[in-house]
Amino acid sequence: MTPRRYGTGDASYRAAGERDGIHRLVERFYEYMDTLPEARAIRAMHGPELARVREKLAVFLCAWLGGPNDYRARFGAISIPGFHARFAIDEAARDAWLLCMARAVGDQAWADDFKQYFLQAISVPAERCRVASVHRSLA
Numbered sequence: 001m002t003p004r005r006y007g008t009g010d011a012s013y014r015a016a017g018e019r020d021g022i023h024r025l026v027e028r029f030y031e032y033m034d035t036l037p038e039a040r041a042i043r044a045m046h047g048p049e050l051a052r053v054r055e056k057l058a059v060f061l062c063a064w065l066g067g068p069n070d071y072r073a074r075f076g077a078i079s080i081p082g083f084h085a086r087f088a089i090d091e092a093a094r095d096a097w098l099l100c101m102a103r104a105v106g107d108q109a110w111a112d113d114f115k116q117y118f119l120q121a122i123s124v125p126a127e128r129c130r131v132a133s134v135h136r137s138l139a
């Protein structure tokens, strides 16, 4: 049987290792944010403890990848760009966030084509956060 293409149904969710795989990704992501020198500025935008945002990002990504959508029920509705407009996200901040994500993805036992797909796809909301941040600072 031909596998379903990433981005349709729950194909991406399954390629990411479902809930456990996404939690592993997000754990590594915030470890990189906590330690990479390039991420110092974006780490400083976050509160001292990352447990809450770690859980929220993981739950968000489960839905975003086509898995169960528990985000709204657990945390309420969110617009990712709208939420991030309060932070000063320039190109360097966006790229630092994506660097942490690329390093975390590199540590996952995922298919290479899914790694590429995921990093390309996640760069879209990351760029929208930057644009929302610029608009807010001009308002």
Ligand code: HEM
Pocket: 042, 045, 046, 047, 053, 056, 057, 060, 078, 080, 083, 084, 087, 089, 093, 094, 097, 098, 122, 125, 126, 127, 129, 130
């Ligand atoms: C573009 C670079 C980004 C930066 C600099 C950034 C930064 C932040 C910061 C500072 C917080 C608040 C953390 C806290 O309360 O301690 C946050 C929360 C969050 N971020 Fe991002 N973020 C970025 C991109 C993204 C993207 C692309 C997504 C999703 C695809 C995302 C999903 C989330 C979620 C779900 C939360 C939790 C929201 C809440 O507390 O209600 N972020 N982010």
